[in-house]
Amino acid sequence: MPLRLGDIAPDFLAQTTKGDIQFHQWKEGTWAILFSHPEDFTPVCTTELGRVAKLAPEWEKRNVKVVGLSCNTLESHEQWIADIDETQNTSVQFPIIADAERKIATVYDMLDKQDATNVDKKGMPLTVRSVFVIDPKNVIRLIITYPASTGRNFDEILRVxxxxxxxxxxxIATPEGWRGLQDEVIVHNSVNNEEAAKLFPGFKVIKPYLRTVKLNDA
Incomplete structure (x- = not known):
């Protein structure tokens, strides 16, 4: 069965550029972002991993660990990191999983089943641009999958x-386009008006089902 929101993220032992990791043990007590890229030494992937590296202070601020994955070998990853650092003016410090046997990619349903060009030299499918956001209890909270041809916006993932x-x-819930505490949030529908008055003084009722508040005013 495919993984869904609310499922426990499968644990795994992996070889990475930062040594072997047991996933649940490695992320214990933190949030984690597990993301796959199609292949090393490719242009879109180079820009993506460069951006993830540049966001290191933001991930740390939010108690988030990031880990990449592709079907390439560990040697390939290690050689490619030098190119990422050079071309993207950064320093990749997060681990990248070498999943040449596609074991983790299969469990997480990351392999490309649509694009006949997204394959290795042997014709084996490569990974797509999957993103899993996993909370400290190992619960999957977000799943996004992009095609190989489309680079991701990791600032949007940070916003999520x-x-x-x-x-x-x-x-609370956050509305379309919410950018942070400078924007209003939505009072959750499970909260009645009496409770909302205590939790969110000054909240606004636009419709019975649509109530907003600025948290820095609450």
Whole structure:
């Protein structure tokens, strides 16, 4: 069965550029972002991993560990990192999983089943651009899959992490385009008006089902 939101992220032992990791043990007590890229030494992937590296202070601020994955070998990863650092003006410090046997990619359903050009020299399917956001309890909170031809916006993934973490702390949801605490949030529908008055003083009722508040004013 495919993985869904709310499932426990499967544990695994993996060889990475930062040594072997047992996934659940490695991320214990933290959020994690597990993301796959099609192949090393390719242009879109180089820009993506460069951006992830540049966001290191933001991941750390949110107690998030990031780990990449592709079907390439460990040697390939290690050689490619030098190119990422050079061309993207950064320093890749997060681990990248070598999944040449496609064991983890299969469990997480990361392999490309559509694009006949996204294959290795033997014709084996490569990974697509999958993203899994996993919380400290190892619960999958977000799954996004992009085609090989489309680079991801990791600033958007950072925004989703902010939304998830905030909603875990307060009884809110975030509206379309929410950018952070400077924007209004939505009072969760499970909260009645009496409780909302205590939790969110000054909240606005636009419709009975649509109530907003600025948290820095609450």
């Amino acid at each position: 992490v902010d939304s998830l973490q905030l909603a875990d702390k307060k009884k």
